[in-house]
Amino acid sequence: MENQKLKDVEGVWQLIRQETKKRMVAEPVLASFFHSTILEHNSFSSAIADQLSNDLSNTSVQPMMIRKIIREAFNSSKDILEATVSDLNAVKDRDPSCKYFSEPLLFFKGFKALQSHRVASWLWSEERHTLAHFIQSRASEVYGIDIHPAAEIGKGVMIDHGSGVVIGETAVVEDNVSIFQGVTLGGTGKETGDRHPKVREGALLSASSTILGNVEIGKNAKVAAGSVVLADVREHTTVAGIPAKEVGEANTDMPAYDVDHSINN
Numbered sequence: 001m002e003n004q005k006l007k008d009v010e011g012v013w014q015l016i017r018q019e020t021k022k023r024m025v026a027e028p029v030l031a032s033f034f035h036s037t038i039l040e041h042n043s044f045s046s047a048i049a050d051q052l053s054n055d056l057s058n059t060s061v062q063p064m065m066i067r068k069i070i071r072e073a074f075n076s077s078k079d080i081l082e083a084t085v086s087d088l089n090a091v092k093d094r095d096p097s098c099k100y101f102s103e104p105l106l107f108f109k110g111f112k113a114l115q116s117h118r119v120a121s122w123l124w125s126e127e128r129h130t131l132a133h134f135i136q137s138r139a140s141e142v143y144g145i146d147i148h149p150a151a152e153i154g155k156g157v158m159i160d161h162g163s164g165v166v167i168g169e170t171a172v173v174e175d176n177v178s179i180f181q182g183v184t185l186g187g188t189g190k191e192t193g194d195r196h197p198k199v200r201e202g203a204l205l206s207a208s209s210t211i212l213g214n215v216e217i218g219k220n221a222k223v224a225a226g227s228v229v230l231a232d233v234r235e236h237t238t239v240a241g242i243p244a245k246e247v248g249e250a251n252t253d254m255p256a257y258d259v260d261h262s263i264n265n
């Protein structure tokens, strides 16, 4: 299955460099772009720190300062970089429009927002809440995807397109989940404390689905596009509609991997 195709950090980095050299020949107008974003870096973590820091900086917080924080996060725990590479593999594996490993890193805002969240989440765990909120807020402004730094997100997660995705403070998203544009993992407004959804491994949250409250989306479940989910969803089940009702079995092992995610399909 997919795992056979998965690349580790160094494997991904070498592939990205090889691809980039070929693409630079094919598209010379982007030569200096490819140099500054990929080829002049000596590691994957340096390239991603550079990408995110350029995106997340503003007039009062320079890219150099943000790069330092991102490197601190990567150096503090190898889990962060491994999760990043796992997310990159997830996008390459599941999104048929993604032809190169470098594309999510350079162009896909869902991927970049998720990696910004990984940095904000690390800051949150270090009790640096204000800086974590700064990263959250800049990522929300730049990518249009708002993830609270305290939300727990596993690895191998794909946020595709991503515009308008909102993930609340006490939400949990386990490994290998796929999330499309416009998904909300929010509170009902009637609960306090632990008030956001828990999305179990391998689930698919389709475009513009709204999942409210401390409800559980079971392992390998599918939530159809445009649904409003207000109650638990059993594992391996498809739900659709407002309010969402069971409409069938999610008859595959891992729905997050199954949908053809390309916009053309």
Ligand SMILES: CC(C)(COP(=O)(O)OP(=O)(O)OC[C@H]1O[C@@H](n2cnc3c(N)ncnc32)[C@H](O)[C@@H]1OP(=O)(O)O)[C@@H](O)C(=O)NCCC(=O)NCCS
Pocket (backbone or CB within 6 Å): 161, 180, 205, 206, 207, 222, 223, 224, 225, 226, 227, 238, 240, 241, 247, 248, 249, 250, 251, 259, 261, 262, 263
């Ligand atoms: C849910 C989904 C993944 C299909 O899952 P599935 O388990 O294969 O479900 P089926 O296609 O067998 O549909 C089961 C029933 O739900 C209905 N249904 C499917 N999606 C629905 C939706 N979004 N809203 C309402 N009803 C829906 C079907 O019409 C069918 O009803 P029927 O049994 O009366 O004919 C798919 O419909 C969907 O919503 N995909 C969106 C993926 C996405 O976000 N793409 C964005 C790419 S940019």
